[in-house]
Amino acid sequence: MATKECPICGGQTLEEKQGEYRLEPPPNIPGGTMTVPDATWLACSTCNEEILSDALSKAIDRQRCKRLGLLTPEELREVRKRTGLSAVDMAQLLGVGEKTYTRWENGRSIQNKSNDTLIRLLDKHAAAFSLIEAEREPNRDTLIAGYLQDLSRLKGSNPLAMAAHGGDLGTVITENLRKRLQEIVARRKEIA
Numbered sequence: 001m002a003t004k005e006c007p008i009c010g011g012q013t014l015e016e017k018q019g020e021y022r023l024e025p026p027p028n029i030p031g032g033t034m035t036v037p038d039a040t041w042l043a044c045s046t047c048n049e050e051i052l053s054d055a056l057s058k059a060i061d062r063q064r065c066k067r068l069g070l071l072t073p074e075e076l077r078e079v080r081k082r083t084g085l086s087a088v089d090m091a092q093l094l095g096v097g098e099k100t101y102t103r104w105e106n107g108r109s110i111q112n113k114s115n116d117t118l119i120r121l122l123d124k125h126a127a128a129f130s131l132i133e134a135e136r137e138p139n140r141d142t143l144i145a146g147y148l149q150d151l152s153r154l155k156g157s158n159p160l161a162m163a164a165h166g167g168d169l170g171t172v173i174t175e176n177l178r179k180r181l182q183e184i185v186a187r188r189k190e191i192a
């Protein structure tokens with residue numbers, strides 16, 4: 001098979017490999033050897049350097065996240081899409097730098113467990129985040145009043161009438177809370 005020049009050692013010994021890729025992960029990752037079927041990569045027989053394709057790197061990262069019980073980059077993007085927040089807003093809510101958050105979504109680094117937990121909570125309980133953010137607000141009384149008013153108004157709606165329109169009360173409330181969360185984020189920006 002034709003070999004190419006290795007960018008690491010300069011030897012003409014870089015060879016394309018295909019098949020099952022095997023990797024011994026570091027000790028902090030449980031589950032033993034990682035395997036990726038139908039992979040493509042380059043390997044140098046002189047210096048033993050390996051150059052992985054993008055797809056292979058991503059597959060390994062996904063396994064790493066799953067084994068650590070953390071959301072994968074794709075899952076992070078899905079959560080953010082559901083909340084309707086921008087990457088900048090997410091970073092602000094979590095209290096991390098914008099670049100840090102973006103690196104998690106791009107798979108260039110992995111969020112730690114506490115941030116992973118916060119992101120999962122934001123996904124499942126946007127209302128709790130709204131309340132916490134509202135508590136930090138200088139004009140929190142108005143915000144909380146508005147929040148409660150919206151909630152009681154929605155609770156007072158006739159569920160049957162809403163079902164007739166194809167709507168579900170739970171979803172409507174959730175949507176409303178997400179909107180409120182976005183409003184609060186926008187207000188925080190105005191104040192900052």
Ligand SMILES: [Zn+2]
Nearest residue numbers: 006009044047
């Ligand atoms: Zn080499």
